[in-house]
Amino acid sequence: MTTFAAPRIDTGDTAWLLAATALVLLMTPGLALFYGGMVRTKSVLNMLMMSFVSIALVTVVWLAAGYSLAFGGDTAAGLVGGLDHLGLAGIGPESVTGTVPTLLFATFQLTFAIVTAALVSGAVADRAKFAAWLVFVPVWALLVYVPVTHWVWGPGGWILTHLGALDFAGGLPVEITSGASGLALCLVLGPRLGFKKDAMRPHNLPMVVLGAGLLWFGWFGFNAGSVLAANGLAAAVFLNTLAAGCTGLLGWLFVEQRRDGHPTTLGAASGAVAGLVAITPSCGSVSLLGSLVVGLTAGVVCSYAVGWKFKLNYDDSLDVVGVHLVGGIVGTLLIGVFAERAMTGGTEGLLYGGGLAQLGKQLVAVVVVAVYAFGVTFAIGKALDRVMGFRASEEQEHTGLDLTVHAETAYDHGVLGHGAPVAHSVLPSAQKVKPQA
Template sequence: METTVPLAAAQINTGDTAWLLAATALVLLMTPGLALFYGGMVRTKSVLNMLMMSFVSIALVTVVWLAAGYSLAFGDDIGGGLIGGLKHAGMAGLGPDSVHGSVPTVLFATFQLTFAIITAALISGAIADRAKFSAWLVFVPVWTLLVYVPVAHWVWGPGGWILDRLGALDFAGGMPVEIASGASGLALALVLGPRLGFKKDAMRPHNLPMVMLGAGLLWFGWFGFNAGSALGANGLAAAAFLNTLAAGCTGLLGWLFVEQKRDGHPTTLGAASGAVAGLVAITPSCGTVSLLGALVVGLAAGVVCSYAVSWKFRLNYDDSLDVVGVHLVGGVIGTLLIGVFAEKAMTGGTEGLLYGGGLAQLGKQAVGVVVVAAYAFAVTYGIGRLLDKAIGFRAAEEHEHTGLDLTVHAETAYDHGVLGHGAPVSASVVPSVRKAESQA
């Protein structure tokens, strides 16, 4: 019997689709990896709260993205390169016959959703130990719609002004993901103010093996993040894959070199942070630079970010888990260096300064960096201030002393060392803890 193949099915490339399915799963895994990475970096009394801030972001962003986020980010432009329309609100019109390139549109939308999820979750590291969970539940969907969605449209959406009008390049998310999350993290850190005991008390990571495990999962997932952005099982995906591995390695080595020279000790936290810094920086450039460029990008990020994380002590802003020092700074480095190391063989035409392209592309990259950072910072600061006045964004001082795990979630990560530094448990907390224990 002869079977008729629908036209859409004929247009879909099964190899590309299979790779993007895998890449989507890899990127989603990055958010639990981030949860472990952040969870290990905080003190014992706030571990579960950090895990929850990442995991709840998966649910919140997914709902917002399916309702309107995807349509506004990747729908046809209706605002002069600034925003898409609501034609696909509720994923309308994205049935089995809808194709994006060589993959089903619904798969492309899901892949992009995983980017939005981890971007929102990244911000939580800047406000660790002191943010009200209820305020976070409100902040995430509002921020996704007002910050991430417009920037994603500018950079990747049809008719987006950064892509189509400015001509700046961003392969996998230097501006919408890294710079937007870093600038937003700085804004929220300023809104909430420093943690109790900032610059006075030791606030060391409580579980470095957990940090290393989280970093490993992030690195694993990053191959889907970067190579998946080729949207196909092809040579560009392979090049982005190798560039991602190379930059992570040189980022790790660069950070350890600085630690050894400056402090006399290469640390596990430094190795994890350096690898992440290199991966952050190569994100925008993995599909535009050669292997040599990737090695330099990663090394530059590892060295510069290792110094940048100490800026918070000089400038007196408490970026708890170094979202600014790693993601903002690393994202800026990787985005700008496209203007230096971009190669025609990768970009299909655009060349950077090192390959005879002049300063034009570097200038375009700089404009994109400044505008995205300024927009994300300003809007996030406004959202944070409004939420702080309306419902309060900073956790109560008593809760912060005791720990957010116990006071917010009525749970503890460990049976010993739960309260940290001998902090007293308030009378109001005890009944809820006993109730939780009786139900266990």
């Protein structure tokens, strides 16, 4: 008679995933700084708030229903999970997923959902109503992020089980979903006042670099934590993540030097992020050499892609489309080229004798996820715009969302400088400053 041991919690794996979960959560404040430094002074706090409030909104939705719909038992041909774990019902301290507590696994996956929602905000910086954002985030998380996550990682999910496309740490549910959704909201809200006419330079590049550094730090938990174990594969994924970030940075700077004659600080930060975006889906499928190529390709391609908005006339404020959508596509497709058996346990890419089959599967997954995320997000955005208005008024946008929405400014000179009489009219009485003669 054969007996099977019940799943047991491994303390080493659990300790690593606890750390990785904290690292991924840190990515959202890092993203807030990254985005906050890229906007103008009059909307810095609003940008920070859009990221920070996403932590609270997505957490409530995920614990109530998101986790169950993403990772519960499949109920609809691989399209969505079940309702068996609403409110994390049936999951206790002794519940195990792999070798880690299921409660920890659910929390780890929650941090992915949080940062993905926050990523979308960069596409509509400077012009989205904060009240509409508070409604958009939970609705979007349930209707867009959760189903795609089930397709890719959930039990019975059609991309994982039926299609056979690979995505190790989130190229499809995180990068492509956020990028396609950002593009949809760009079209719903329209361009910022002065788009293609006024200079809209980042107001604080040191803040951008600090944010990028925190993102890079957190990305080790994002990718290597997805192994759900402290082992050799986690070490390989960790190194791949570092390598791709480096070549992404160098690739972007090479393009800037060749095209513009100046390698920029913003370019270095953006290039590193582009490389990290691209390696996210492929970090567990490619070798070190493959990761170097993936990062370099993303750095070069994304450095050109961020300029498409001026030609195609969509105002992607902080280049969510150019970096996350395009970088996610690059990394997901290149799995079909550079996947190695030693990493995947079986699947091989085109360069290693696998033929075009895997590349075809990756392409199908990319197209379906991008179209789904764009279409549903566009519908949500249009509905909210009709019901409550999604775009801030021209007066709010001109004055700045920090003062008009939050009654605060990031810097004192924002109150005392040009436009002070307008600023005083929206400040609470305790904060009003007497105009100087």
